[in-house]
Amino acid sequence: MAGAERKKGRDVNREITQELRKRAAALLASGDIAAFVGFRIGSHPMIMRPFVARSPEEAERLVWNSFCVINLANYLPGLLRSLEPPRRPGDPPPEGPLPKVGVVATGCWSRNMVVQIQENQIQRQRVVIIGIPSRGMIDRRKVELAAEGAEITGVQEGQHKLKVSTSRGEIELNRWDLVRDNCLTCQRPDPVIYDEMIGQPQWERKVSEPFRQVEEIEALDPDERWAWFTQEISSCIRCYACRNACPLCYCPTCFVDDSRPQWVGKSREPVDTALFHILRAYHCAGRCTDCGTCESVCPMGIKMRLLTRKLQKDVKELYGFEPGLSLEEPLPLSTYRPDDPEPYFDIRPVDESPKPVSGGGGAGEGDMGRQKG
Amino acid sequence: MNSQSSRYTKVDEGALRTWLSRLGGQTRVFAPKSGPKGIVDWAELDDGGLPDLDLGLPLNSIKVFYFPQPEILFTFNARPGQPDSFRLREPEEAGGEIVLAGVRPCDARSITLNSLPYAEDPYFQARTDRLYVIGFPCMEGCSTCFCSWVGGGPGSTDGMDVAVWQMPGGHFVIEAVTEKGGKLMEGLHGAGPVAEPSEEELLHIEQWRKKGLGQAGEDPSLSMRHKDLMACYQAPFWQQVADCCINCGTCTFLCPTCYCFDIQDEKARGIGRRIRYWDSCMFPLFTQHASGHNPRGEKIKRVRNRFMHKFKYFVDRFGPLSCVGCGRCIRQCPVNIDVREVLRDLLAL
Numbered sequence: 001m002a003g004a005e006r007k008k009g010r011d012v013n014r015e016i017t018q019e020l021r022k023r024a025a026a027l028l029a030s031g032d033i034a035a036f037v038g039f040r041i042g043s044h045p046m047i048m049r050p051f052v053a054r055s056p057e058e059a060e061r062l063v064w065n066s067f068c069v070i071n072l073a074n075y076l077p078g079l080l081r082s083l084e085p086p087r088r089p090g091d092p093p094p095e096g097p098l099p100k101v102g103v104v105a106t107g108c109w110s111r112n113m114v115v116q117i118q119e120n121q122i123q124r125q126r127v128v129i130i131g132i133p134s135r136g137m138i139d140r141r142k143v144e145l146a147a148e149g150a151e152i153t154g155v156q157e158g159q160h161k162l163k164v165s166t167s168r169g170e171i172e173l174n175r176w177d178l179v180r181d182n183c184l185t186c187q188r189p190d191p192v193i194y195d196e197m198i199g200q201p202q203w204e205r206k207v208s209e210p211f212r213q214v215e216e217i218e219a220l221d222p223d224e225r226w227a228w229f230t231q232e233i234s235s236c237i238r239c240y241a242c243r244n245a246c247p248l249c250y251c252p253t254c255f256v257d258d259s260r261p262q263w264v265g266k267s268r269e270p271v272d273t274a275l276f277h278i279l280r281a282y283h284c285a286g287r288c289t290d291c292g293t294c295e296s297v298c299p300m301g302i303k304m305r306l307l308t309r310k311l312q313k314d315v316k317e318l319y320g321f322e323p324g325l326s327l328e329e330p331l332p333l334s335t336y337r338p339d340d341p342e343p344y345f346d347i348r349p350v351d352e353s354p355k356p357v358s359g360g361g362g363a364g365e366g367d368m369g370r371q372k373g
Numbered sequence: 374m375n376s377q378s379s380r381y382t383k384v385d386e387g388a389l390r391t392w393l394s395r396l397g398g399q400t401r402v403f404a405p406k407s408g409p410k411g412i413v414d415w416a417e418l419d420d421g422g423l424p425d426l427d428l429g430l431p432l433n434s435i436k437v438f439y440f441p442q443p444e445i446l447f448t449f450n451a452r453p454g455q456p457d458s459f460r461l462r463e464p465e466e467a468g469g470e471i472v473l474a475g476v477r478p479c480d481a482r483s484i485t486l487n488s489l490p491y492a493e494d495p496y497f498q499a500r501t502d503r504l505y506v507i508g509f510p511c512m513e514g515c516s517t518c519f520c521s522w523v524g525g526g527p528g529s530t531d532g533m534d535v536a537v538w539q540m541p542g543g544h545f546v547i548e549a550v551t552e553k554g555g556k557l558m559e560g561l562h563g564a565g566p567v568a569e570p571s572e573e574e575l576l577h578i579e580q581w582r583k584k585g586l587g588q589a590g591e592d593p594s595l596s597m598r599h600k601d602l603m604a605c606y607q608a609p610f611w612q613q614v615a616d617c618c619i620n621c622g623t624c625t626f627l628c629p630t631c632y633c634f635d636i637q638d639e640k641a642r643g644i645g646r647r648i649r650y651w652d653s654c655m656f657p658l659f660t661q662h663a664s665g666h667n668p669r670g671e672k673i674k675r676v677r678n679r680f681m682h683k684f685k686y687f688v689d690r691f692g693p694l695s696c697v698g699c700g701r702c703i704r705q706c707p708v709n710i711d712v713r714e715v716l717r718d719l720l721a722l
Binding site: 149 | 407410411414427428429432433442443515516613616617619620621622623627635637639648650651653656657672703704707708709711713714
């Protein structure tokens with residue numbers, strides 16, 4: 001990239017898009033990869049379309065901007081499988097190297113890929129990762145709210161401003177006011193694993209209260225917390241977009257789809273919807289990298305990310321662990337260590353006041369050895 | 374002309390408000406309303422209010438009223454050894470009439486289209502019988518509207534009981550589209566000054582009705598009927614659609630003309646019930662056989678089915694396309710699969 005200094009009017013997205021097209025086309029032309037996963041422009045000004053380029057010509061359609069909110073790691077396992085020679089269950093894996101896939105990754109997506117590698121969903125040697133440090137992706141609902149119901153017909157993204165064309169004229173908005181909640185508290189916008197990098201690294205961002213949204217809900221009493229939760233999920237239509245967009249959700253049969261036994265009812269009954277959301281979140285504990293895709297894809301604007309964020313906070317406080325930072329560090333909830341903190345299992349008579357789960361107060365101090373700062 | 378114009382009543386805004394508010398006193402009236410997160414959905418109309426037509430389409434289609442999620446088909450006492458054990462009972466939920474105010478032509482037309490496969494379905498029939506649709510023909514479309522491509526139009530009253538035409542002068546001409554609607558309009562008497570619309574106003578309405586019709590050129594349902602089914606099925610563009618699809622149910626659940634369901638018996642605390650609930654062809658379970666075989670085991674087969682059903686199978690069986698062009702799926706699909714592009718691609722085959 002030419003010049004580190006930020007010239008006024010510099011179009012960062014255009015520069016990244018051009019570089020991305022060039023590199024993806026080169027990888028496809030060299031035969032190094034069989035397909036490249038990125039985004040292309042779709043028919044909606046604020047929804048980019050995930051796109052698989054299979055030739056250098058198709059790579060010309062790739063695009064990069066702050067509306068690329070879908071975590072592309074989600075597409076990797078299926079796409080990699082589709083490129084393998086067909087085989088029946090139980091057949092040995094084919095010999096020799098298998099076709100590779102190229103993919104774009106921001107910080108959180110790359111951390112997700114680390115988890116996917118650790119959980120044997122993808123193989124590192126089969127993915128060529130082009131890292132792009134994230135500037136924070138935009139929440140289209142925030143733009144829609146700012147447009148006060150006017151139809152949005154186009155968006156032009158600048159360094160710090162967003163020019164939005166609407167049915168009632170053009171408005172200019174501060175970009176940072178529109179960034180998704182998860183991006184606002186992101187401390188690691190740079191990819192952790194990559195083969196090539198495009199754009200300026202952002203380094204580690206200082207965030208004063210990364211868990212403020214969670215702490216606000218923690219501060220409520222149990223009844224208020226339950227009221228918040230039930231109100232938040234009351235509009236859920238059980239479309240499962242949050243689950244299907246999540247790279248962590250890869251069970252061959254999801255618990256909501258099991259029929260023998262059937263764990264959860266199928267319709268829009270509040271108790272069933274609540275069970276779905278709680279279990280979905282718990283399945284992501286210690287694995288979620290806060291990519292925010294679940295919230296971005298929800299047609300009803302439900303803030304289900306706050307559930308996984310709460311669990312992220314717990315895992316950080318209990319195990320001093322953040323998912324996806326290193327391929328070597330094992331995932332805490334799928335690893336047993338004799339000195340694991342276990343305040344959950346701290347069984348006492350009811351009259352003894354329980355110690356709070358967060359802060360690791362129930363366990364020995366030595367357990368927190370892995371905790372950073 | 375007299376017999377025709379008697380369907381119409383001209384009122385001012387005050388009379389329209391009084392009428393809707395009177396209806397609200399007798400039965401539940403729902404209209405589009407903006408929620409705390411800026412999301413527009415159906416909510417009970419405030420007393421004395423008019424449906425806010427600037428809000429655009431509610432996120433949920435009107436199918437939530439005639440195809441509820443879930444529909445309780447019957448209940449039963451699930452405790453054995455009692456006199457009424459396992460005897461079927463009518464569901465206890467309120468089966469009252471519902472008035473929908475501010476329904477757009479696309480949503481209204483979904484009743485007509487869905488009543489084709491549901492012609493003999495007593496639950497659907499009972500719900501639509503109890504539903505009064507007060508429609509507001511559209512003056513302008515938004516960027517994702519395409520009703521006139523798929524056999525509808527911004528001035529279509531298909532599926533409405535009453536149509537409220539907003540006149541350039543600011544007043545309204547209310548039309549009784551069905552007998553049911555005529556009955557509803559009896560409540561207009563005494564709601565305010567009423568008048569007969571002028572010839573000019575009726576002409577304005579007739580022109581409005583024709584707006585956008587034929588915009589798609591040749592009737593797409595006619596073209597689709599003549600397409601070779603296997604050629605559509607094997608078209609190369611399905612791969613690209615499937616590449617980005619995440620197989621969620623957003624499109625099918627928000628779609629006014631997606632009507633597939635599953636049935637299940639539920640039992641809790643001694644009470645059993647049989648429910649019918651929305652199902653989606655996007656979900657693998659939709660076609661999963663008891664043997665373990667799944668004829669639509671892969672994503673591409675499922676996403677193709679949604680469009681083939683709407684634009685080919687339904688057309689071959691019932692005539693029209695199973696799509697009203699409301700554009701909800703375009704707006705809400707998280708990966709921007711655009712139904713218009715798929716239809717264009719199919720028509721180009």
